[in-house]
Amino acid sequence: MAVKTRQERKVVGTNVRKVDGLALACGRPKFTLDVDIPGALVGRILRSPHAHARIVSIDTSEAEALPGVACILHYGNTKRIPFTTAGQGWPEPSPYDAVLFDSKVRYVGDRVAAVAAESEEIAEQALRLIRVEYEVLPAALSVEEALVEGAPIIHDEEDAEGIYDARRNIAAAVDIPVGDIQRGFSESDVVVETTCEIPYSQHTPLEPHCVIAYFDEDGRLVIRTSTQVPFHVRRIVARALELPLERIRVVKPRIGGGFGCKQEIILEPVAAALALRTGRAVKMALDRSEVFVSSRTRHPMRVRVKLGAKKDGRLQAIEMEATSNTGAYGAHSLTVLSNVGSKTLPLYNKAPHLWFHGKAVYTNLPVAGAYRGYGATQGYFALEVAMDELAERLGMDPVELRLANHIRAGETSPIFEKIGEGREGKPQIVRSCALSECLKVGAERIGWKEKRAQKRRQGSWVYGVGMSGSM
Structure with missing residues (x-):
């Protein structure tokens, strides 16, 4: 087979103009949240104050009555489907030990509920109105405590898959x-x-984990997210929410740092679930304290x-x-x-x-x-x-x-x-x-x-x- 000369090649060895080159040169790159979707709701997450506890009851009635609150999700009104949050190749080598919302929390900062509201202020106010009763459990706060005989079992659920012991x-x-x-x-x-x-x-990327979930003109769920693994996002969200792959499109814009922490599917299933429940666009972002505690x-x-x-x-x-x-x-x-x-x-x-x-x-x-x-x-x-x-x-x-x-x-x-x-x-x-x-x-x-x-x-x-x- 004849080898093409440099003059004959159209890709290898040629100077290709970057699609976003002009925006970068002008200081106007578009990151995840740099797009305006009119009418988008703001999503926020209620997190556990306990390292290990069971949720005895959760009352969202007062929060749901707050004007501007569109939706509140928790373990009581969502389906339990185990999945892994790790964006890795198939077959996935990590255990399926996470669900969208669980009746058990396993660390300070674990997910308890999510709110979608007309503004961040309303969403934060709604979080404060959610009443949760916990049964606090013994916690293993070190490897040594977790390995001793009689240590609290952190994953005692029966539907998890792939845990070694x-x-x-x-x-x-x-x-x-x-x-x-x-x-x-x-x-x-x-x-x-x-x-x-x-x-x-901690990775502490300049841009925290953030996502916008919305619907295109064909009714397809679009997830615009700061991620390193867009195809894994699509696959894992599809499993977590029982959606066919073809109903999900993932858009990965320029990201403001990842370093591995954005090989994790953390906010995307939550934002997608809120968008599906409300039929509206939902945008979410971790604040810096959440980045340290609740990302990776x-x-x-x-x-x-x-x-x-x-x-x-x-x-x-x-x-x-x-x-x-x-x-x-x-x-x-x-x-x-x-x-x-x-x-x-x-x-x-x-x-x-x-x-x-x-x-x-x-x-x-x-x-x-x-x-x-x-x-x-x-x-x-x-x-x-x-x-x-x-x-x-x-x-x-x-x-x-x-x-x-x-x-x-x-x-x-x-x-x-x-x-x-x-x-x-x-x-x-x-x-x-x-x-x-x-x-x-x-x-x-x-x-x-x-x-x-x-x-x-x-x-x-x-x-x-x-x-x-x-x-």
Whole structure:
């Protein structure tokens, strides 16, 4: 087949004018809420003040009588259909442990009811008029509390699907052995073990989660939303509201930051349900406090790494154990947990004995989800801390330790075949890898050897240089 010349190509290698280029250059990009839909209602959400409770009763009569209130939804007047809020590939690897509105709340900030009204002020006033009686339940506010014998069961509903072990509050688990890990440690001259705690962090995009749901001239539900996953939005809303896919159109305008938190379908089902119930357009946006509490965070995680090596630095064994706090729901629980090992352990493929195991644990805390790095961040942090400790024990330059063990072009790792992102892995060969060159050139250009020899202490501070690897 003849290869087209540059002059003959119409797309590849050509300068294509951006559709919104002029608007960007003029400072007039259109974000989700930058369109005016006349007559649109404003949606707001009533949230739980309790970490764990059952809703005994909910009285919306006073709120519904307020002039300007168009609709109030809660568990008593909506259908219960389990789904996942995680925007992921099909088949979805995350548990179906969420519903539109539940009679049980699982963290402070969980959804209780939603109001659609003529203005934000009326909607907020209506929220204050909703009377909710709660039966407060014991809460598990840490991974340790959630895993002890007799801990409160966070997901005791019978219709949830895909939870690894609900009675033990384990949303997902992995156990991937390669070789004989005990033999690997017994044959090592030096063994180090370290545990790292990675805390909560929030994405805080400039544009919060926001959405407008309305109907086009053909009666089709249109969801204009600040999302990273428009097709997943359509599929998940269709399931949650029992709508055929062809009745839903998702519009993804330019978004004001996402970083993973907008791989989550949070407001879209609520706005769509309010629009369907009222027959009118509904716009919703989280305020900044809701972004912190009721959207998503990075998974807090405890990662334990144990390394065994020969005196010359050759790794013999790597054990990595991850305990992930998924919060009240298991969105992205299995996939993030899987990536802790699957995206990190192949880097040091010279070790013949590996063991990656761990679990994602439900707690009565804010829900964790996708965040830049998607599990690899937590895994690499702990792995590289352990590599530095091993280098110190061996009396070896940390750069040289990594050069002796990292994967090269043309090589593979058994981890590739054993585990993927929430599913079985696939064997693969690394086709390109310039990590050796990066490490050598980087060390030379920053004066690594000279600066490393000049480490100094000043009170509780140590001044020096450090390095780490990732792939």
